[in-house]
Amino acid sequence: MFQSFKDIADPSKGKPRVAQLRKQLKTRKLAAFLVPRADEYQNEYVPPDAERLFWLTGFTGSAGMAIVAGKSAALFVDGRYTLQAPEQVDTSVFDILQTPQNTPSDWIKKHLKKGDMLGYDPKLHTIKAVEQLQKSAGDVGVCLTAQHENLVDSIWKDRPAAPRAAISLHPLEYSGEPASKKISSIQRLLRKSKSSAAVLTLPESIAWLLNIRGGDVPHTPLPLCFAILPAKGKPELFIAPRKLSPSVRKALAKDVTLREPEALSASLASLGKAGAKVQLDPERASQWFADQLKQAGAEFVLQSDPCIALKSKKNKVEIAGTRTAHKRDGIAMCRFLAWLDANALTGKLDEIKSAKKLETLRKQTGELKEISFETISGAGANGAIVHYRVSESSNAPLKSGSLYLVDSGAQYLDGTTDITRTVPVGEPTKDMRRHFTLVLKGHIAISAARFPKGTRGVDLDPLARMALWNAGLDFDHGTGHGVGSYLSVHEGPQSISKRGMVALKPGMILSNEPGYYREGAYGIRIENLELVTPLRKVKGGTRPMMGFETLTLAPIDHRLIDVLLLTRDELKWLNAYHARVLKVIGSELKTKDKAWLEQATRPLEAK
């Protein structure tokens, strides 16, 4: 299993660990210290040796920050985690505060005083975050002070070793473009903007650029490393040598100069000596890089990581790959849904069994490298918790008269998948069907949208909500995130959300996942991945338009659809989608599963 269902949080550890941390505060004459969830790569998934926030507090969420002062301590989490955090964390030690209503800045103003020293680890905070902290600390006369040994590290006795997963080459049949060509493209951009070099601090950017993959963090094939890409000449790659087999080392050495991670400081310093103009991403690179370059006298240009925009537009080979990956994943999903249907009412299924079965079926494809994130397997009321993670203690049975929501994905060499289906266990209520159909209308509105060049995710997001808005409902998450190619399942810069300010471009992959959540009762989400695609001109049309090709192939549950609520066009979309699912997947299934799929994809008729 690529996932565990153990209850890993243990609130009782918080108290003694915070006490130890406070001793450190005293020794270092600090009033407080910041412990963010982030690692030095600003990864979404962090390796075990970087799980400082979890170690200190017990909190397992994917975002958050603690501040520990001499007598007070707080844990800041966003709306996704306000229920989860108090269950995992000793609330007699930490005040749990929800962002953005509460901010670390406000806390600093309230709990620290003029002249206090506030410590932070410059490797764990982005340049922009430090700028903001500096401002709010400055407002009250608190001095933000970099700590070159992290206070948590100095008390974390059994801290795991840094990961050292082997690097593999991501071959041309999947990447579609040699590293040398990608390097040249970025170098052209650097020369155009008159930069001498870019410092690459995101493992996913480096993985894309050099066509390599690793295994240093869960669920995403990232090689933890840094790189310096000069406007001319060979990039330097800073990576632990033990991650490289002789053959990988040889292949990589064609395109890059390999260096030990310890050499990074010196290389940054020599950029400074050369008076280089260095690009650094203020929202993604840590303050440590800015400090090093500044010290060395380099001029630096704050600009987005130049790999991000190119990586987001998948090339033909990557697009062909993702289609194959989605067909493979669709077969596993259809087998899973058929199994679920056959067993849901036996009373024997629960969230963990179902998640395990799905992972097993994916493994049976013979191609599964990892799951792309921890499966959200939510029965009944658990389905209403948007970022639910099932554990042995929360594990709920699938009960008749309830809904079951499963949001999961896979990492294959040829593509990353992410799909959510919601199915009824037994007979659904009228409300369940109504809510599901409203969510489906939003899903179809996105999938069937035609939109001109320049359209951003923010311009599409409302289409997913209109049907819900008309019913006085809404959902509190974005409609879709970008997805990588055998890389991060959450990939920028594109998104369909209120913050999606980047224009969509052909080749981008996005999720389309509107939902509806009735707290304490059930959750509904319908998610397919969509590929941005140029569309043929319609008669009379004057502008080139784009739209989506749906990549995900698995039926959307008929039993939850109230056909009366669908327009003719929506029904047409649904029937065409199901016909395609049957056509592509049907012939790959054995008799029983095929019969199930035929039934699940039969055309619905207007009433």
Add this chain to the structure above:
Amino acid sequence: MFQSFKDIADPSKGKPRVAQLRKQLKTRKLAAFLVPRADEYQNEYVPPDAERLFWLTGFTGSAGMAIVAGKSAALFVDGRYTLQAPEQVDTSVFDILQTPQNTPSDWIKKHLKKGDMLGYDPKLHTIKAVEQLQKSAGDVGVCLTAQHENLVDSIWKDRPAAPRAAISLHPLEYSGEPASKKISSIQRLLRKSKSSAAVLTLPESIAWLLNIRGGDVPHTPLPLCFAILPAKGKPELFIAPRKLSPSVRKALAKDVTLREPEALSASLASLGKAGAKVQLDPERASQWFADQLKQAGAEFVLQSDPCIALKSKKNKVEIAGTRTAHKRDGIAMCRFLAWLDANALTGKLDEIKSAKKLETLRKQTGELKEISFETISGAGANGAIVHYRVSESSNAPLKSGSLYLVDSGAQYLDGTTDITRTVPVGEPTKDMRRHFTLVLKGHIAISAARFPKGTRGVDLDPLARMALWNAGLDFDHGTGHGVGSYLSVHEGPQSISKRGMVALKPGMILSNEPGYYREGAYGIRIENLELVTPLRKVKGGTRPMMGFETLTLAPIDHRLIDVLLLTRDELKWLNAYHARVLKVIGSELKTKDKAWLEQATRPLEAK
């Protein structure tokens, strides 16, 4: 007439005036000088003595900037004016460059060299604009240098005097809230943010705050003035004394300390001496204010003008007023549309005659204070020019088989209106009807939208476009702008557009004006004003929702609607709207006009 149709542009003046300006450049040792369209209040409409850009170049557009160097000169205009500018401006003197594809920054980099001095008038550029100019000038070693006498003013011999229209009090029956209460509200905000004062540089903010109106610029009842609002105590109002009658002076003196405009510098300086923390709006206040305060040693906080957000949410009295104003304006519009219908095919109508007739009918209400902007009266192909201004030379007849677009508005004491209608002259083509119906679908989508708290204009804008997008079409302007209460017809911060990042709040008024423009053939736009309004809960709804109350009352032309393209709900909206127009306006019309309205608002049936 509140509008003139004279051809005011005269390209031949550009050459000699630029030659004079170049002499000034030499005298002052400047390499170039910036001439923006803006005045020192950043007004949309500027008084005649501030029409420097027009005087120098002949360009009459509402936005733009010229740069004049020793041998080259450029005029920067946006997409609205790329056709108009070359007709008004001597292109042998000025290169006409379209923003944002071309920027003054690029021009500076190309035409100026290291060590060059670039002059600008600090009263005419916002703090933010100067910051950007400084950056791009700095990049190439050009020195941006403030000129305390504007170069244009020093050569403009027959420059008109500054306007001195009398100030009137805007009584409580229209404003709904005494100035003293508004002042206290803003002062509470200032104290909350620990500011000692706000400098108010927008006449519309001051007009709102003090319940006064003026007449210093066309079409908007603005009193040109500045104010300093301290967190405690009486505001200072800097205004030419000759604008104040004894009674107005007496009334105003209750709430403010009246000062001559020349006293402004000294008051800013004394803020500095007192070590005040002063709020200044970086996007709306000129650099001059920042310079003065900096010199005086004041600390300043860059923040939006605090009046803007409060002004945008109309109170109950203002809402009642705008309803009355729209009923009055609707009567004039219905009389106009009836007249147009009766005369369109006579062959005697043209754009100017029609615009004059409409103004006359508005004047006959007995309440017209001004038109709220120059009427866009576009027949045939002129209708496709989004910001068309009819002049004697462009004036086109209304021809059978064409469309006529008229976008106009009025200033009444109780409210500001803005309405666009498109009508067929004779028999419309199938394409005209199809395009009109697509635009109507977008208009209805906005008008009928239900949306939750926090929804911004950017989230609604796409609803106005979806029907067009599906047909491969779009329009290149925002869907709607904010509207003031007997103030600016273009009022921030709210808008329905790609840049509309402000959450809509009950009481805001916005235009809803999607369009379609077929270059060289016809233009279509349907515009009503909409009031943001809380909606009653629908059954099963869990969230409080908002929607729009349509303020504008005038028929939408049936002859241009293809009922087959409308959904049942859209048709229902149309018929309900027309029933309301007839109910509210019908009884106010004389027999002939009433008969026309009955015909124009009869319910359409689904086919």
